[in-house]
Each structure stands twice: as C-alpha cells, then as structure tokens.
Amino acid sequence: MKLIELHIYGYGKFEDYVIKSLDQLQIFYGENEAGKSTIMSFIHSILFGFPAKQSAEIRYEPKNNPKYGGKIKAFFPDRGVAVIERVKGKAAGDVTVSLQDGTVGGEELLKDLLKRMDKSIFQAIFSFNVHGLQNIHGMKGEELGRYLFSAGTLGTDKLFNTEGLLLKEMEVRFKPSGKRPLLNEKLKELKDIQSSLKNAEQQNDQYSELMSMKEEVSNKISQLEDEIFVLEQSGTKLREYKRNEKLVLEAAALDRKIQVHNPSFFPEDGLKRLEKLDEQHKSIQARKLRIDEKKDQFLKDLERHKPNSDLLEMETEIQARIENLPLYDQLKQEKRLLESKLEEITEEIDQLNDKLHTDFNEGNIHEINTSIFIKEQADNVEQTEQRLVNKKLELESSFEEEKKALADLEARAEAAKEDLLAEAKRTVLVNNLDLLENKERIQAELQYVMDQIESAKIKEESEKARRRQQQKKDQTQLLLLGSIFLIVSLWGITNGSWFLAGIGIAGLVFLLAARLKSTEKMPMEDRALSRLLERERALKESLNSQPEGNAYMIKSLLAKDEEARLRHRELMIKIEQQHDRFEKVVQQFEAWEADEAQLKRKRSELLKQFGLTDLSGPIKVVDAYQLIEKQKQYFRERKRIKESLKSVTGSLSEMENSLKMLAERFLHNGKLAPVEAAGLLKRTLREAIDQKSRYRELTGKLDEMEEESLSLMKEEEVISQEKDRLLEQAGTEDEDGFRMKAENASLVKGWKARLEDINHQLLVSGITDEDRIMILTGIPLEEQIEENESKLVKRKRELSAKFDLLADVKHKMKVLEEGGIYSELLHKYKQLQHEFTEDAKEWAKFAIARDLLSKTIERYKDERMPRMLAKAESFLSILTDGSYVRIIPQISGSGFLIERNDHVLFEANELSQATAEQVYVSIRLALAADHHERYPFPIIIDDSFVNFDHNRTNRTIRLLREMSNNNQILIFTCHRHLLDYFAENEIVNLQEKSTNIV
Structure with a gap:
C-alpha cells in the first residue's frame, strides 16, 4: 500500500487541505502546533475510523467547518488505485471506497483492502515515535532488555507491561516466603484452626451422644405434632358435620318427595313456548295480507319505467367519451404548445449550428463522442490550460527575480574584486x-x-x-x-x-x-x-x-586582503548557486513550452473529434463540448416533440370520430360539434340511467315481497310443526291437557331448586355423599366429638414433655459448644478451606496466563524472531557503522544480549543510552520490514531520531532510503536540520498556508 494523495475536508486546524504526489520517502516538516500530529491522526482515522467520543484519543473535529473528514488516494498492489473517503456519520464515520475497476463499497471493502488489519496493531508495528525512546531513558537493569524484547514482538511495551502486571497480581495473592499476601495469611490461619480442631475432637464423644438423643427427641416431637394436627382436623370436621346436620335431613326429605311426584317428561318452559307460538302465528297472517296489496301496486309502476336497453349497453363508451372531453381541450392546447416548441427548438438548433460554424443534423450529431471520458479530457485540457497560464506568470516573475538577483550578485562580486591585492x-x-x-x-x-x-x-x-x-x-x-x-x-x-x-x-x-x-x-x-x-x-x-x-x-595588509578574498569567494559561490536557480527557471520555461505544445495537440485532437476543425475564432474545449452536448439535447428534444405531436394529433382525431358516430346513432344528428354532441349524449344517458335505476329498484322490491311472502308461509308451517311437537313431548292431545300438566311440573321444579341450593351449601361446607350417609346412619356426632377431644388433650401433654427434654439436651450441648469448640471450629475450617481454594483458583488464573505468555514468547523466539532479528542485526550494523553486529535473545525469559564486533556480549542496560536507542530503532524497523510481505503498509515515524548526532542521523536516513524501495516511509519532524538530508520534492512544509501542496 502506498499513499498517493491526502485531501482533508475538515480535520483539526486543516480545512480543504490537499497534499499530492507523496513519494516513497516523504518528510513532513512543521514547527510546534503546525499540524503534524493532526496529519498522522487523519491518516489513522480515514483508514480505521474516527476515535469514539469516550476515547482518550483526540477526535480533531473542526471548530468552524461543518465538514468533518476527508479522503485518501492510495495504491494497492493487488487492487490498483483506490480512493477512501470517510465523513461524519455514525460513531466511526461513514466510509466510501472506490476502486480503479469501478467497484464501490464501504467498511467491509476497506477491511479487505487493509487485510483485516486492526488500528492498534497498525500503530504498534508501522507507526512509532519519540515516546518509545523516552521510555528507554527511564528504565534500568533487566527492564530495558524486556522492553526491547516487547518492542520486537508487538511493536509496543504491551508485552512488557502485561508480564509485569501478571507477576504483580500473583505476588499480591501469594509469595513463597511472604507473610502479608492473602493466600499466605489464609494458609497460616488454616494451620492454626486445624491445630485447635484436633484438640476439640477429644470432647466429641459426649457431644455425639447428645446429638443422637436430640435427633431422637426431635423425631418424636415431629410425630406428635403430626398426630395433633390430624386430631385437630378431625375435630373441625366433626363440628362442621354437626352444624350442617339439619340441611342433610332436609335434603333427604326433598329427594323422596321429588321421586314420588316427579311426572313423566315435560318440556322446559313448555307453557310459555306454546303461548309464544300462538302470538307468532297471528302476526304472520297479518303481514301476508299487507304484502299482497303492495305487489299489485309495484307491477303497475314497472310497466311505466321500462328503460332504453340499446343506449344503456353503450353507457361505458359514452361515459368514457364524455369524461375525456376535458382531455380533448387539453390535447388541443397541448398541440398548439408542441407546435410552438417545435419552432423554438428548431430555431435554437440553427443558432447553435451558426455559433459552431457546422451543419449538424439528426444523422451526424450522434456520431460525435460526448462520453464522460471525453468530458473528463476536455476538463483536463481546460484545467491544464489555466494551470499553464498561471505557471507562465509564476515563471516570468521567477525569471525576473532570479535575473535581477544574479545581476546584483555579479555587481557585488566585481566591486569586491577591486578590493583584492594583485597576486604579485x-x-x-x-x-x-x-x-x-x-x-x-x-x-x-x-x-x-x-x-x-x-x-x-x-x-x-x-x-x-x-x-x-x-x-x-x-x-x-x-x-x-x-x-x-x-x-x-x-x-x-x-x-x-x-x-x-x-x-x-x-x-x-x-x-x-x-x-x-x-x-x-x-x-x-x-x-x-x-x-x-x-x-x-x-x-x-x-x-x-x-x-x-x-x-x-604587512600582516594587517594581508589580513584585510584575506577578508576581501573571503567575501569575494562567498559571492562567487552565491553566483554559482544563483546560476543554478536561474538555469532551473529556464529549464522550467522549456518544460512549460513542451507542456503547452502537448496541450495544443490535445486541444486540436478533441476539437477534431467534435467535428470543429474549421473554426473561424478561438473557442474553449469545454465550451465546445457543452455546446455540442446541448445541441444533442436539442435534437433529442425535437425528436421527442415530434413524436408527442403525432400522438396528440392521433388522439384528437380518434375522439372526434367516436363522438360523431355516437351522435348519429342516438341523437340522429352527425353534424353536431364534439362539445355539443357530448352534452346531449350526457343528458340522454342520464335520463336512461335514472329510468334503469327506478326499474331495478321496483324489480328488487317486488322480488323482496315475493321472498317475504314465501318466508312467511314457511314460518307459518314451522310454527304449526313446533306446536304439534310440544304436545307430543308432553304426552297430551290438546292444549288443555298440556296446561294442566304444566302446573304439576312447576311444583317439582321448585323442590329441585331448593334441593340444589342445599346441595350447594353442603358442597361449600365440604360435606360429601359419604359424609351424608355417615351423618344419617352412623354413631351420633356428640359422642364422636367427645372422643376426639380426649385424644387431642393426651397428645398435647406428651408433646410438652418432649419439648422439656429437648431443651435439657440443647442446654447440655450448648455447654460443650461454649468457646467455639469442635462444630464451630469444623465449620470455620471448612469455610476457610473453601475460601482458600477459591483464592488459589484466582492465583492459578494469573499463573497460567503468565505461563502461556512465557510459552508464547519462547515459541516466538524459536519460530518468528530469528527472521526479524536477522533484519534487525543488519540494520543495527548499519546504524552503528559495524560496531555492533548481533542481537541474541536471552536463553530464558525475555530480553536481549548485544554482541560487539570484538565478540564481547552486553546486556541492554550495559549499553550507552544512544546505542540502546539504536537497538530500539533497529528492532522496530525490522518488525515493520518483517511484516511487509503480508501487510505492505507505509511506515510512519514521528521525531524518533532527534537524540542522534550528525553521523548517526546520516546513517539512519541512509537506512530509511534503502527501506523505502519496499516500504513507503513518512517522517514527521519539527527539526529543521533534518531537511538537509532530503530533496526538495521529498519535503512537505506544513508552514505553508496554501490549500494545495504538490
């Protein structure tokens, strides 16, 4: 991965700030608060997301700019050039990634490009600063070697800190020879309690006998309590039987009466149902008379409102034509507008052809290439042309300045030459x-x-x-x-x-x-x-x-001449330097002329592609592109208008013909205007629809009456059948017998209701059928209650005696337990033993973690570290000019031995401070180089060589130049003397106020 360009929309103090054409080795120079840390944070934030608001990292949100974020253009060996843009949005910002092949994605695509690299790991391996060297200054003895080992493993002091933290946590809990740690204290307390427990075991025999007696008495008490509970429940139940005895007797009497007087089956509410059926039959007969009268009247009305069926069949089409009448006026207006637009756009096309001095038509205009690629080329030509104009002004200004400076230096040199003594x-x-x-x-x-x-x-x-x-x-x-x-x-x-x-x-x-x-x-x-x-x-x-x-x-004369000669030599050196600057300006003029010639060729080629080879006057390429693109739009618009005009004209003709046909058929007049014909058709259709609606309404009502008449006949038949079924169920032949049987059923119903009420009360009281039989046929309830009370009193006396015995046993046990003997000591011993086990488990967690860390370190030393150390040794040899040649891991644990060229070994704390820093830099650079094959990311260095002298700094920069063949290296510094080691195109001066740095 190589960073090509940074564009900051808004980040910290930077707003719309662009840094272009980053080299493999690039140094960012700026004084304090110039923005070096801001640029570094910007790179990390765009690649891995903005820091969270609760994070310790600074978010660098701009104070006066609503835009927060920016974009980075970078080259990935396997995916080409990618543009990564991140702006304010969710917590880490909204990211958009655009690849060279047109692929666009978000956070997942970015993670794939970065090979799932984490921000903290990236900063640990590929980004280091002066704080790593400052940590070296504050370390002594074995700590320094362990810190260097941690830097070579993870790139940070996390391994060093983690190892120390685990050891500290273990020592807080246990030390083999310690007294104050928690496990040491609990172990001593366990030994003391164990000794006391052995002494208490001697009194345990008597205590065991009391324990057995206590358990036996407790079991007897439980048994007596259960018996007392059963007797109390039985007494409560017998008293409840006594309270409900009268209800049980009444229920038995009612049951006998119901069995004697219960008639054969009689329908439920039979008398009410019979009377209700008689009322319904009378109501149905009255409704049948009213319906017959209405049916005669509706038949007469149907004959008067019979509708025109032919007209109604065309209702949908007529309605559609009438509803489209506003569209007819709209289409006529649209036709006039389209004809007007067609004339205007034709005139615009002719005017553009006149401006371009061409004769574009619908056939040849589409042959002109106006793709986005061509537009981009035109924009590039326009921008390049503007840039060349600005460049020419800058070069002319620089030429005059350099020429004037050269003439001034030559004049001063001639004046200084006159002060020199003749050689003889x-x-x-x-x-x-x-x-x-x-x-x-x-x-x-x-x-x-x-x-x-x-x-x-x-x-x-x-x-x-x-x-x-x-x-x-x-x-x-x-x-x-x-x-x-x-x-x-x-x-x-x-x-x-x-x-x-x-x-x-x-x-x-x-x-x-x-x-x-x-x-x-x-x-x-x-x-x-x-x-x-x-x-x-x-x-x-x-x-x-x-x-x-x-x-x-003579000495005075010679000294004065020597000063004059020194001034003259200085002026001659400045003249040579000025000559070089002057030549650079001249070379830039030549480069500008070559760029201008190339621009003219590109401009001519683009205009030729636009078909504009015979222009009478100058025209900008972008303007020509825009005019041709506009001309294409005009031709497309004219074609669209013609098609729309054709469609509108066809629609108008179709509407006029259909209205004419309908007027001839239903109005018998085909010469009416479309609007007039539509109005008459609408009125005629409305009349027909009203007639149809009235006819349908009358037909519906007549059908309803027929249905209602049939329904009444069916209801009348159902009522008759229901009356016959009631008489049949009651076992009677007429209504008088049915009514007499209804009175007898009413009496039985009352007895059943009372019986049901008594049964409910008994059920609530918990009296079952077995309980009823026992009350009616068993031993008298008074005798049962007296016997139960006698048993209850006896059991309570026994329970009281057992409670006294239990209290005596407990008192004797308490005497033995005074002073916290065996049981208390045993409980305390078990509790403390459990706590010791839990604390030991906690100590074991840290011990296992430390052991795993040690094994991981050993595995790293055996597998991966040799390759990294080989690079580190090579780098250290370069940095120390061959004075130190090898870095050897300690046989056990973490740390390094450093071998001098005379084969003498040193521990890290035995080295000078500057040499220890060189070892640290060698290890960090080797760690980044070792990961380059899998993670080819740029190395970011922040003022890590400020403590080196001139020779060491020179060797360090030479090493970085060699590494920059593979890794891109970005150096941030506030020290001006480091700029002498870099070319002008390798320096980005953050003091410049320009928003675009190339």
Missing part, C-alpha cells in the same frame, strides 16, 4: 613576512649547516686516510686472488678442463666488479658535502636579502 604584490608581501618572521630560524639553520660542513670535512679527511689504507690492503688481496684465478684458468685451458677454466674466469670477473663498486662509493660522500655547501650559500643569500619593513603592517 601579495606574493611579495607573503615572502617578506615569511622572511621577517623566520630570520632567527635561518640564522640557526645556517649555523647548523656550517657545523655539519665542518664535521663533514673532518670526517672526509679521516675517511680518505682510512680508504687509502684499505685500498692498499684490498689491492694486495685482489692481486693475490687474481693471480690464483688466473693460474686456475690457464691450467684449465692448457689441460682442457673447461670447468676449472670457467671458475678462474668467473673469479676474475667478480674481482673486477668488486673493484669498480668500491670506487663508486667515493662520489656519494662528495655529493653530500656539496649539498651542504649549496644550502649554506642559499641561507647566506637569504640573510643578505632580508627586506626592510614592519611585519605588523
């Missing part, structure tokens, strides 16, 4: 000053040379005497040896022994060479003496030629 004069002054300052040195050197000459002469004389003696000695030896070698050679030649002859000749040659070498040494000593004599003569000449003058004055 300056040389003389320098030599004179040198001679004046070195006179004593020359005298001392002359004395030394003279002493050397004297010594050399003495040495030469003694050497000559020694050589003469040596020469004599050598000559004697040479003559002797020469004679020997000569004799040997002559002997070999004479006797034919060429080997001996060769040895003799070789010896003679060797002696001759030695003689010549000894004579060559003599001139070398003569040459050394000659050089000393030559140096003596030169020194004497120097002393004789010492100039007259003041050394202080």
Whole structure:
C-alpha cells in the first residue's frame, strides 16, 4: 500500500487541505502546533475510523467547518488505485471506497483492502515515535532488555507491561516466603484452626451422644405434632358435620318427595313456548295480507319505467367519451404548445449550428463522442490550460527575480574584486613576512649547516686516510686472488678442463666488479658535502636579502586582503548557486513550452473529434463540448416533440370520430360539434340511467315481497310443526291437557331448586355423599366429638414433655459448644478451606496466563524472531557503522544480549543510552520490514531520531532510503536540520498556508 494523495475536508486546524504526489520517502516538516500530529491522526482515522467520543484519543473535529473528514488516494498492489473517503456519520464515520475497476463499497471493502488489519496493531508495528525512546531513558537493569524484547514482538511495551502486571497480581495473592499476601495469611490461619480442631475432637464423644438423643427427641416431637394436627382436623370436621346436620335431613326429605311426584317428561318452559307460538302465528297472517296489496301496486309502476336497453349497453363508451372531453381541450392546447416548441427548438438548433460554424443534423450529431471520458479530457485540457497560464506568470516573475538577483550578485562580486591585492604584490608581501618572521630560524639553520660542513670535512679527511689504507690492503688481496684465478684458468685451458677454466674466469670477473663498486662509493660522500655547501650559500643569500619593513603592517595588509578574498569567494559561490536557480527557471520555461505544445495537440485532437476543425475564432474545449452536448439535447428534444405531436394529433382525431358516430346513432344528428354532441349524449344517458335505476329498484322490491311472502308461509308451517311437537313431548292431545300438566311440573321444579341450593351449601361446607350417609346412619356426632377431644388433650401433654427434654439436651450441648469448640471450629475450617481454594483458583488464573505468555514468547523466539532479528542485526550494523553486529535473545525469559564486533556480549542496560536507542530503532524497523510481505503498509515515524548526532542521523536516513524501495516511509519532524538530508520534492512544509501542496 502506498499513499498517493491526502485531501482533508475538515480535520483539526486543516480545512480543504490537499497534499499530492507523496513519494516513497516523504518528510513532513512543521514547527510546534503546525499540524503534524493532526496529519498522522487523519491518516489513522480515514483508514480505521474516527476515535469514539469516550476515547482518550483526540477526535480533531473542526471548530468552524461543518465538514468533518476527508479522503485518501492510495495504491494497492493487488487492487490498483483506490480512493477512501470517510465523513461524519455514525460513531466511526461513514466510509466510501472506490476502486480503479469501478467497484464501490464501504467498511467491509476497506477491511479487505487493509487485510483485516486492526488500528492498534497498525500503530504498534508501522507507526512509532519519540515516546518509545523516552521510555528507554527511564528504565534500568533487566527492564530495558524486556522492553526491547516487547518492542520486537508487538511493536509496543504491551508485552512488557502485561508480564509485569501478571507477576504483580500473583505476588499480591501469594509469595513463597511472604507473610502479608492473602493466600499466605489464609494458609497460616488454616494451620492454626486445624491445630485447635484436633484438640476439640477429644470432647466429641459426649457431644455425639447428645446429638443422637436430640435427633431422637426431635423425631418424636415431629410425630406428635403430626398426630395433633390430624386430631385437630378431625375435630373441625366433626363440628362442621354437626352444624350442617339439619340441611342433610332436609335434603333427604326433598329427594323422596321429588321421586314420588316427579311426572313423566315435560318440556322446559313448555307453557310459555306454546303461548309464544300462538302470538307468532297471528302476526304472520297479518303481514301476508299487507304484502299482497303492495305487489299489485309495484307491477303497475314497472310497466311505466321500462328503460332504453340499446343506449344503456353503450353507457361505458359514452361515459368514457364524455369524461375525456376535458382531455380533448387539453390535447388541443397541448398541440398548439408542441407546435410552438417545435419552432423554438428548431430555431435554437440553427443558432447553435451558426455559433459552431457546422451543419449538424439528426444523422451526424450522434456520431460525435460526448462520453464522460471525453468530458473528463476536455476538463483536463481546460484545467491544464489555466494551470499553464498561471505557471507562465509564476515563471516570468521567477525569471525576473532570479535575473535581477544574479545581476546584483555579479555587481557585488566585481566591486569586491577591486578590493583584492594583485597576486604579485601579495606574493611579495607573503615572502617578506615569511622572511621577517623566520630570520632567527635561518640564522640557526645556517649555523647548523656550517657545523655539519665542518664535521663533514673532518670526517672526509679521516675517511680518505682510512680508504687509502684499505685500498692498499684490498689491492694486495685482489692481486693475490687474481693471480690464483688466473693460474686456475690457464691450467684449465692448457689441460682442457673447461670447468676449472670457467671458475678462474668467473673469479676474475667478480674481482673486477668488486673493484669498480668500491670506487663508486667515493662520489656519494662528495655529493653530500656539496649539498651542504649549496644550502649554506642559499641561507647566506637569504640573510643578505632580508627586506626592510614592519611585519605588523604587512600582516594587517594581508589580513584585510584575506577578508576581501573571503567575501569575494562567498559571492562567487552565491553566483554559482544563483546560476543554478536561474538555469532551473529556464529549464522550467522549456518544460512549460513542451507542456503547452502537448496541450495544443490535445486541444486540436478533441476539437477534431467534435467535428470543429474549421473554426473561424478561438473557442474553449469545454465550451465546445457543452455546446455540442446541448445541441444533442436539442435534437433529442425535437425528436421527442415530434413524436408527442403525432400522438396528440392521433388522439384528437380518434375522439372526434367516436363522438360523431355516437351522435348519429342516438341523437340522429352527425353534424353536431364534439362539445355539443357530448352534452346531449350526457343528458340522454342520464335520463336512461335514472329510468334503469327506478326499474331495478321496483324489480328488487317486488322480488323482496315475493321472498317475504314465501318466508312467511314457511314460518307459518314451522310454527304449526313446533306446536304439534310440544304436545307430543308432553304426552297430551290438546292444549288443555298440556296446561294442566304444566302446573304439576312447576311444583317439582321448585323442590329441585331448593334441593340444589342445599346441595350447594353442603358442597361449600365440604360435606360429601359419604359424609351424608355417615351423618344419617352412623354413631351420633356428640359422642364422636367427645372422643376426639380426649385424644387431642393426651397428645398435647406428651408433646410438652418432649419439648422439656429437648431443651435439657440443647442446654447440655450448648455447654460443650461454649468457646467455639469442635462444630464451630469444623465449620470455620471448612469455610476457610473453601475460601482458600477459591483464592488459589484466582492465583492459578494469573499463573497460567503468565505461563502461556512465557510459552508464547519462547515459541516466538524459536519460530518468528530469528527472521526479524536477522533484519534487525543488519540494520543495527548499519546504524552503528559495524560496531555492533548481533542481537541474541536471552536463553530464558525475555530480553536481549548485544554482541560487539570484538565478540564481547552486553546486556541492554550495559549499553550507552544512544546505542540502546539504536537497538530500539533497529528492532522496530525490522518488525515493520518483517511484516511487509503480508501487510505492505507505509511506515510512519514521528521525531524518533532527534537524540542522534550528525553521523548517526546520516546513517539512519541512509537506512530509511534503502527501506523505502519496499516500504513507503513518512517522517514527521519539527527539526529543521533534518531537511538537509532530503530533496526538495521529498519535503512537505506544513508552514505553508496554501490549500494545495504538490
């Protein structure tokens, strides 16, 4: 992923702020509060969402701008260029992602692009700042190594903090040698209670006997209470029997009377039902007479209101034509409007053709390409043209400024050159000053040379005497040896022994060479003496030629000349720099001319695509595109109007013909105007509809009367059948017998009602049928009540005695339990044992978590860390210029050993502060580089090298440049001296007020 462009709508202090063309290595410079942290937060927020309002992170909502958010253009290797836009909406903002292939999505698509990367993990791995170095400053001993290990694992100090937190939580609960932790205290208390419990067990035998007696007495008390409860319930029931005894006797008497006087079956409410049927029969006969009279009157009215059936059959069509009459006027008006619009739009088309000097028609206008792509090209040409105009003005201004500055510098250089001393004069002054300052040195050197000459002469004389003696000695030896070698050679030649002859000749040659070498040494000593004599003569000449003058004055002149020369050199350097700037402006002019030529070609090609090659005057490409697009709209509009006019004309003709046909058929006049014919048809149709409605109403009423008459006949028949069924059910032949039987049934009904009331009262009192039989036939209730009371009194006396015995047992047990002996101690021991177990489980959670963390660390050290450390070692070697070459994980736990190039190992706390910072930076950069293959995200660095000296900073920037070949690196700083390490196009100056930075 590479960030290409940032566009801030509103975020913190930035409003409508654009940063374009971000490089692989980009530095953002700004003084304090210039907005560096805002830009970093903006990148994080657009990619991962705005911080929540309850979050500790700053949301950077703009104060004076309602727009909150912005967009980022970025390149993804597998998806191409994507535009990620996030604006204010839900908690994290509303995000829209647009890909190069036209795909548009939201939060899910963004998560896919970011490979499900979490914001906290991204900040931990790919974003680090000076706070990580500040944490190093405050750490000592083993903490520093653990912190570096945590930074290399997660990118943050979370692992370091988590390990410390788990250890702290464990030590709060338990320490092997501690006394104050919770588990230590409870363990001591458990031991004390266990000792007391053993002492209390000795008294447990007597206590067990009392416990058994207490349980036995308690069971007997429960048994007596159950018996008393049963006796009390039985007494209550017997008293209830006594209270309801009279009702039971009355119910038995009523039951006997009902069985004696109960008649055969008689219908329920039979007499009322018979009287009601007689009344209904009389009412039906009266209604039948009234209906017959009405039927005669309705038949006469039907004959008078018979409707026109032909006209009513055409009702739907006539109604439709009448209802469409307003549409007829509307269509006529619409026709006039369409004809007027057709003339206007034809005139507009002709005017646009005149403006464009073309003859576009419906056939060739659609051949012109006015797609969005062409429009975008036209907009680009227009924008480029405006940009080139602005660029030209800027370049002309820059050209004049640079030219004026160059002329000013050259004039100043010429003026400074006039203040310089001539080279010959300056040389003389320098030599004179040198001679004046070195006179004593020359005298001392002359004395030394003279002493050397004297010594050399003495040495030469003694050497000559020694050589003469040596020469004599050598000559004697040479003559002797020469004679020997000569004799040997002559002997070999004479006797034919060429080997001996060769040895003799070789010896003679060797002696001759030695003689010549000894004579060559003599001139070398003569040459050394000659050089000393030559140096003596030169020194004497120097002393004789010492100039007259003041050394202080010469120094003053030379110092003044040196200042003038320094000013002149500075001006010449500035002139060279100004020449370079001037040349850059000239090169920019040339680039501008090339862009302008390319723009003219694009403009000509677009106009040619628009069919506008023969324009008499200049025209903007965008204007031409808009005019052609407008002309297309006019042609489309004219075509639409023609089709609408044709449709309206057809509708008008169809309406007029249909109204004419209807008028001829029903009004017998086909010459009426459409509006007049419609009015007459409407009135005629309304009359026919009224007649039809009246006819239908009369027919309906007549049918209703017929139905009502049939219904009455059926009701009359049903009533007769119902009366016969009642008499048959009662077993009588006439109504008089039926009425006598009804009186007897009324008496039995009253007895049954009383019996039912008594049964209900007995049921409420809980008296069942078995209870009734017992009351009527069993032992007298008075005797049963007395016997039950006697048993109840006896059981209550027994219960009281058992309660006294239980109180005595409890008192004895209480005496044994005083002081909290066995049972209390046992309860306390079990409770404390349970609490200890629960607290131990809590301690075990943290112990297991710490163990899992340790195993995870070991696994990371074995599997993933070697690859990361290899990169970190390479980076550390670069940063320390080869002084430190290896980073070795500790054998157990977390932490590192650092190996120097002489194979000496250091723990992290033994390093200097600056070297520890370099180790931290190496590990963080290696962590980001190690994740690059899976997560190719940019690395964001915030002032993490401010404590480095010049050399370390230089090596760090060199390393970042190498890494930028793979990762995009964004550096945020407030230190101006870091800008010297970057090119101008790599710097984004946040101090600039422009809303667009390219």
